[in-house]
Amino acid sequence: MNILGISCDYHDSAAVLVRDGILVSAAQEERFTRLKNDSSIPRHAVDFCLSQGNIGLKDIDRVAFYEKPFRKFHRILLSSLATYPAGLPFFVAAMRSFLLEKLWIKNKIIEELHIPEDRVSFVPHHISHGASTFFASPYCDATIVTIDGVGEWATSTIGKGKDNNITVMAEQQFPHSLGLLYSTITAFLGFEVNEGEYKVMGMAPFGKPIYADKIWKLLNLFPDSSFRLNLEYFSFQISESSPYSSKLISLLGKPRDPGSHFFTKRSGFPSYFGKKPADYAKRCEENQHFADIAASLQYVAEHIIFSVIRHAYTIAPSKNLCLAGGVFLNSVANGKLQKNTPFQHIYIQPAAGDAGGALGAALYVNRTVYQSKPFIMTHAYWGKEFSETEILHAAKSYNLSFRKIRNTRKLNTVIINAIMNEKVVGWFNGRSEWGPRALGNRSILADPRDPAIKDIVNTKIKFREPFRPFAASVLAGHEHEIFDIPASPGLPINFMLCVYPVNKKWRKKIPAVTHVNGTSRPQVVNKKDNKRYWELINDFYKKTGVPLLLNTSFNIKGEPIVNTPTDAIQTFLTSELDLLVMGNFIITKQSNS
Amino acid sequence: MKKILVLISDIQMTIIMTIFYLVILAPFSLFVKSKIKPFKTKKKNSNWERIHITSNNKDLMKQY
Structure with missing residues (x-):
């Protein structure tokens, strides 16, 4: 039983594929189109979900949409009347977008996915949200x-x-x-x-x-x-x-x-703001x-x-x-x-926001209509993965100098030495993350111990506001030592969804990931969920005694997080990232010639 | 319906919708203002609407 969940037409459009109750793939459209918060029909995300599941459109048993467009139209119409006559500008703008686009989403789905009308379900928006969390929970x-x-x-x-x-x-x-x-x-x-x-x-x-x-x-x-x-x-x-x-x-x-x-x-005036x-x-x-x-x-x-x-x-x-x-x-x-x-x-x-509605709608149909078996989302790696050949092809097409290090311990040593020398590393590994956070597969990594690194990352790559903190990826088992967190914080801490105080003795040790009020946003990394990333942090720990790395999303300001090797290389080339690691390849900015 | 609508230009659409809102919908606005709960200004002790939507309602997903 293949259920395709879709959210779109407001912001953060997304698609997911659920098979017999188990999530196969999930991705936001913005990762493919490179338009931040893209709200269009998630054609690329649907294509990806189908190819990840090795199926075609004909194999889809049901499409679940994450809200009810006509109920939404009803709200807009009545609230425009309730605010009469002041609601005129809102009414005109809303009618234009609804009458020309949003009301016809059912037809669009039927036309684009070639699926019979009776196989399209519309789950109320907040029930989609509720299902996205309860039916993915333990x-x-x-x-x-x-x-x-x-x-x-x-x-x-x-x-x-x-x-x-x-x-x-x-x-x-x-x-x-x-x-x-x-x-x-x-x-x-x-x-x-x-x-x-x-x-x-x-x-x-x-x-x-x-x-x-x-x-x-x-x-x-x-x-x-x-x-x-x-x-x-x-x-x-x-x-x-x-x-x-x-x-x-x-x-x-x-x-x-x-x-x-x-x-x-308190925030200071960063150099990248100019004079x-x-x-x-x-x-x-x-x-x-x-x-x-x-x-x-x-x-x-x-x-x-x-x-x-x-x-x-x-x-x-x-x-x-x-x-x-x-x-x-x-x-x-x-x-x-x-x-x-x-x-x-x-x-x-x-993906607690609207993108997650696609997941919720699909899981809701699965569990309530088909009584499928439970699914627990313990990690966020549901996006696209790229083969060595694809990575190699992308690097060659940009004529970049690269080398492959098969032994991951040796590869980690090279990366960690760079990080310890104030270098900022682009890290591209495995399947991309579901949701707005980079959780160690499309991340920019740096040394959390270096007080200057925040400005370096901002100046070289992110160009973002100086008041925004950087997050930390910490080895599972060390979170209570470093952060003041409840005894059993649950899975949200694996998804970087909670901010906690940094214990006082650690604040000076990890200034790059400690916010001005002494807090941080940790992601706990388990070996079973992301072995490759866990090993990298573990090797950093062995060398420095600090079981965490600074982790920020692999993108530049205003762009979605990178998805493909080509996206990663373009970001690498347009920013001042020092090193790019994709799979077992280390890529530098020196030309191959 | 949509095919007809897309033939109308943005300016025409704005004019049509403005007239529709200001003239045709005017009489309904008073009715709606008194009936739509979230917009009613009458004070009360709670803004929670008690509802009961369950997964057993098989029509829930059919409605558009």
Whole structure:
């Protein structure tokens, strides 16, 4: 039984193939088209999923789409009427995209995949989210909480999972949305909605939540954790151009210019920003104000998330908790869940946002219609893998100098010596990762002990904001020694989805992966899930006594993570990466000639 | 339907939708404002909508 799951038409389109209940392949379209957050029909991702499963379109038994387009249209139509006449701009823009494109997704799927109409299923958006986590979790019984911007009408749901069934018991509806509150302030702080939210999260530790009282004014929180947004501060319900109103500007001040550099006295002024401005002190003060807003938003968001989860425990109690929706990519909040809620075990799958809806829709159809066997997602390596021949062909086509080292210990020695000498390494190995995090197969690696490496990586390759921290990949078994984490943090820590404090004696040892507030975002690496990456970190540990590496995604600012050897080589050549390792090949920038 | 719609230019579409919204939908807006729960301003103690959707509902995935 082959089920193809699809998400598209909003952002982060993706496809997955599930066979007899077991995941075969999963990938986001952006990895193939190189368009960040690509929302188009995932043609390339579908092709990849089929080829990974060695099947053709004729072998697909059912296609599962991750939401209900007509229910979504219903919400847009009615909310445009509810905001009449101010909703005119939103109505016109939405009707254009729905009438010309989004309403016809069923026809598009039928035409492109040549599949009969009765084999296409539409799973509600938040049930797709719920299924993406519960049906990939190790639990037979769990409380399920989903929170995002908006699906059809729902913006957050509470439900229960038991064996092959999911029951949704409560939901909050548009426009009252924690995801949209976070996105609105993201836009106010000058970042792109659906992309810059994690930058706000990284900015927050540079500020203090001194404006929390102002953020609380944006909503009314009820004792049962539900809330209503005060819509006079927002305009996402009436406009597609700006999500906040003039009243929000009166409350929080002038919004941050998206084109301006963000820096504070604490973050410093990086060299890649160019010449230090004459009004540096004044600009630092202005930016401090924005950092304080980010900190205040994060504080309020965490309060609401923990309240919703505690409420979920009262109406759908279990010792296990499964979470999904874009809000649960907030790794700072995720890291505090076990201390702030009564749940013992927590599961979040790597693609917690809308891309994960493709997985959820497919697993939901599998488990509820075909009663397939359970599947547990313990790792994130579900993307495309490339053979030695393909790697070699790509290297040769760029006329690059390369050498193959068959012995992995010898290969590791070369890589580790480079890393210990302040070199930054592009690491391309095995199947690409599912979800937004690079987890050791499409990663940029560097020495976590070097205080200068953060600026080096940013200056040479990433060109990103100086306030954003770098993550760490740590050998399984050492996580409790280095980080202050709960006794059983569960699988989310393998997916780099939680931020934890670094234990004090380690902070000075690993400054490159310790954020300004003494926290870090570790990924625990198990030998059984990623042997090759584990061996590399283990060899680094043997040589340095430090069982972790700095790991950041293999891409440059604004681009998706690399997928193919050619993507990796292009990124290698357009950045100042020192070394590229693909499989057993070491590639340098010297020309072959 | 879609074939007809794609023949309409962006400007024509904007004009048609503006007239449709401001004139034809105007009478419905008052009705909708009083009926659509999330937009009603009446204060209450909770914003959770109690629902019960289960996997046993086999029609759930048929609806578009």
